[in-house]
Amino acid sequence: MSTSAPALEVDRLTSGYGEAMVIHDVSVTVPAGQIVAILGKNGMGKSTLLKTVMGFLPASKGHVRVGGEDVTNLTPYRIARRAIAYSPQDQAIFQDLTVDENLRLGLGMQTDYARGLERVSGFFPFLAQRRRQRAGTLSGGEQKMLLVARALLSRPRLMLVDEISEGLQPSVIQRLADVLRGEREALGLGILLIEQNVRFALKVADRFAVLKRGEIVDSGSATESGIEDRVNEHLTV
């Protein structure tokens, strides 16, 4: 694997459920150390894109490359072993395990749990205080934070994040933005972010792309001025 290869390269990907294709010819590149936000209305194929990248849905055309290596249509656990952390929209924590046990599962082969816990509970302090609580009894927002913490604990090369700001209080959303930007710099982490909260997404991301009826209709740098209005325009029509 060459170091210059992008963290994720989605190359003219077409996929969907059964006969019905949801995304068509979608190409997105996430360079290492960059955050790319995918924006779009509901049902435009955002989650489908992530599920296909992760191998939960078969790609009928196109390729998915991670760090230059072709992983198209591998099984999800093989893709995850390429140091990819995936935070799906719901049902992603182990309800009957404790906070501690959930976090440890994110650790994979690494053994230094204490250091890792210290790092992630720096982001979300409640984690350290509630280590023995059953994760299913956390509130909806706390479960989301646990999910991000677990993903970051694995020191991934690439993170796929589906609507992570949903249900979080404003101050936590701000912290989350800082955390993601900090980690991307510190670890050279590539992040593909799916968001409904346009302001949060543009604040975090380096680049953005708008998905409409399964196709990318707009993309560019997220830091230019006037981007928010431009994106909202796409969401209204």
Add this chain to the structure above:
Amino acid sequence: MVAILGVMALAAVAAGPYLLDTYSVNILVRSFLYGCIAIALDILWGFAGVLSFGQSAFFAIGAYGCGLAFVHLGLSWETAIAGLLGGAVLAAIVAAFVGWLAFGHGVSELYVSVVTLVLTVVVVQILYSGGDFTGSSSGLSGFDTFDIEIETWFWITGAALVLSAALGWILVRSDVGRLLVAIRDNEQRCSYFGISGSGIKILVLVFSAVVTSLAGYGYAAYTDVVAPDLGGFQFGTELVIWVALGGRGTLIGPAVAAVVIDFISAYLSGSLPFIWQLFIGLLFILVIVLMPQGLGGAIASLCRRLWPWPMDSPGVARLAAVRADRIAREHAAPAIELRGVARRYGSLRVLEDISFVARQGELVSLVGPNGAGKTTLIRCISDGHERSAGQVAIQGHDIGRLPPERCARLGIGRKFQTPNVFDSLSVAESLRIARARLEPPSPWRRADEIHLPEAALRVVRATGLDRSLTTTVRHLSHGTKQALELAMVLAMEPRLLLLDEPTAGLTKPERTLIGAILVDLVANHDLCILIIEHDFEFVREISSRIIVLHQGRLVLDGNVEDVVSSELVRTIYVGEQHALRETGA
């Protein structure tokens, strides 16, 4: 369509005795009876999701009803009817009792399978210990029974099978049939619509028990033998296997499987006594592995591929507006009144001493950090079993320990935090289920119009759901499911709306529209709305009042300006780096 197939099937039954040899006719009478019970079991398991191993017990109750009446009372019209009714009534009582045991509050789905399995053991033991009265292990035989030709039996049982299949077919395709699927899919959501899932499952179990006991009666009258084995779990399990092989949830598949397997068994068990059982076992494993939908399911999906003929979509239902009953403020009682409500999980105190009153015409936002207890509070208001202490009154009625379906009938509509919908129903069917308590569904037809109050219609149209009425909910995106659940809750015409992050996952324009709809409901229809939202800008625009929770306690209760200017809210909730004006999308 059903009529044509029914007439063809009846014609086949009529011609049967002239085409088949006596031995086949003799066997088929029994097979037809088994076909009827397979249909009853498929409605119970394939549609209502209740896996019963105890159908054999109901069969035995019906059979002994006949045997006992004829042996002890002799053969007459009176005793024949007494035996028939006695068996059916006893089967219904036993089924109701089993259902009451098995579908209790918070009992796992598996429980009914265990209870019905035990039922077979109990019934067999009772029959064994009945001495001369039940004939113990040798059962009852050689009693006087109806003097009817085999051919006539063939016609009667064949017609019964065709009739069961036709009635079953009509039932499962009706609105009631969809309701059964909804209960199987998501009983929790149904109970918050005010529908008692356990009550309906008990009804279906009783219905299937009665049908099964009637078949048992026919069996006893025809074969002139009843034995304890009829009620055993072996026969009960065999029935389940037939249904699974034939295709659970296809109705015709299980009936055909029951008839064919029983018929072939009769021929082969003589020549290949043990091998035949082994063959059925292997076939069962193969079908379960290769065709989880059973043979019937596999054939149905093959047919659908060959003829893309819309078998499953009997016309698209139209949406129609209905005027929500505007209830005058009949009682001055507030919409919600909480006094000292607390919720503890062991030593964990999630809520402590929450008291407030909210009236009709108020839109109250519940705000607070993640983990403050907001969702728990909503749970305590909508389910009497949730709180550890304190009182909750809805429109002046103390909810006590009422279950969610009874709370819903007081006028509560609750939307959950993550979309809580019916995965295998279509959008239109889901909306229809939400109306089930206001407009009881028909057991023989599907409504071609879905009546929705204006607010629900507006949500449906604003989020594009009206263009995907036939889409299966499983295939909707996360945000669209949120919108669908909101529309369903509004369709109930609630007086008190409890909304847990209703716009999460929706776009900004959709949010704005939903905000406007909620404000309209409060202003013009006198609803009371309690809403949890994190988009502070949105909260400011729509709320008439804000309640702040922090670490399980109510820390602030005031109008929008009080809360927005509060230093406390800034510290614990919004974040210190940014002024309030900048937050929210």
